[in-house]
Amino acid sequence: MARSGMTIRNPEELTRVLLQLPAAVSESALRQASAAGARIVLEEARLRAPVGTKRYIRKGKPHIPGLLKREGILMFYREEDSLTGVRSTYGITWSKDAFYGRFVEHGTSRMPAQPHLRPAYDARRTAAAEAVAAVIQEKVREATR
Template identity: 40%
Template sequence: MSAKSFTVQNPSALTDVLENAARATSEAALRKGALAGAFVFYREIKVRAMPHYRTGTLENAIKTTYVPEESVAGEIATYSVFINQDAWYARLLEFGTSKMAAKPFIRPAYEAKRAEAGEVVSEKIQEAVSNGG
């Protein structure tokens, strides 16, 4: 069996292709990991919001979104779990008012799940890198 060989006519182009592929893989892996971590918080906030369930507005107002302004391609992927304006009263529940004691559900969800979210982020990034993005 003879050894096969090939010649690369433009080695810098090959290097650029490989670097771009690595960057794209790392970006995809970061996003998958960050989204998985955000969903850990998303689910826990929904569970903790259930005692305040009356119409479903609060539960339906809990959303997750990618935050490009706080993300750096290939380095940091930021997702936010937030409550949209439909449930404007969520802030009042979380912090209370002069006439109502606070009934927090967002901060306790974060405190309860931050370790799990970190583990999920790490696992998803490793999984995505192992599977090629």
């Protein structure tokens, strides 16, 4: 058995802090942290979304340019990819009204791709990771007070 030169001066305080940590890493805290990171990528994707040049009518409803940028990109909780208390996953996709977002992102046989989701992720993934870490650190601080 290895010997350690570490001495714990206040074991009661250490025990108290360790008992409070599960609250800091609860499902709620995990979701808040991952949502904070996803929100940063979502905002960047909305900034990068291209805006069309003409109005069109679909199913009798007029659509004005800019729908994809204004309200066509959504953030959602991916329950099937999440593991309670271990991993919380959010996705970013297009709304039903902006179904054409996938064609804009990936292109078609007649239209070149105008990517905005992947470049948004690439540009802001470090900031998203920092936001996740900041929320987790705040939850740990709150739990250990």
